[in-house]
Amino acid sequence: MTTFAESLKKEIARVARKELREEISALRKTSVVQRSEIASLKKQLKAVQAQVNRLSKEKGEKARSAPLNEPYSSSAQLKGKPGRKVLFTAERLKLQRARLGFTQEQMAKLLEVSSLSIWKWETGGAQPRASRVPQILKRLALGKREAQDQINT
Template sequence: MTTFADSLKKEIARVARKEMREEMGALRKTSLIQRAEIAALKKQLKAVQSQVSKMGRARPEPARTAAPAASSASVVLARGKPGRKVVFTAERLKIQRARLGLTQEQMARLLGVSSLSIWKWESGGATPRASRVPKILQLLALGKREALARVEPEAPPPA
């Protein structure tokens, strides 16, 4: 009976090795795909990190630059609540001025600057000084009637 028992054990081991080989092949294939995906993600992460570091180095200091690009024309100020930020952008100034129904000249009179300054701020050719930003943000927070009421007294009487 030992030959039958030995034959049975050998057959069971052979069948087990065959099934394990198939399962191990599937696991190896899955592992290979996952490793390739991880390598691709690591490559993307490295590229994004290098872009972030380049952007951090290329960002101009507000005190040193005369006229930053239109896309980087934003000044961030802290509000009363901690963690809240108010952002000045050229697009926001233009949209809010249009919403208030003011011309560039009227907006300039309200802020005490030239209409050319308003045009440059809206086009992104220049950014307002940090000392002017709070006044601009206050003006942008006004309603249409209040803004027009402030413009009217400053308008010269008709001759």
């Protein structure tokens, strides 16, 4: 009986290897296709970066300092390094709210907006008006005690 059990185990292992071999070959083919796509995307990215560098050299220093893909930046310099613009981002808002330990309602009260606005800003569904961004950034830069005092007043 042990020979039957052993031969059954061997047959099961053989069939499993055969099935795995087919699946692995399919995965290898997919991997090769994806690697070639990645290589072509890297080439495209390199070409675009070269084009951006060339255009920025043509336009001068202004084109190099302008941020790409940012909707706007604050015109007010908030105790930062000279020439460095502070931007409003959803991640910054989330981090500041977590740092202060505030709920969305408390953050809304601090920034004088609705809690729905805070939720939309954090999820990236909306952006605050450009005219309000400097005021929002100033309030986000407050310390925990200062922010709590502003909420309580």
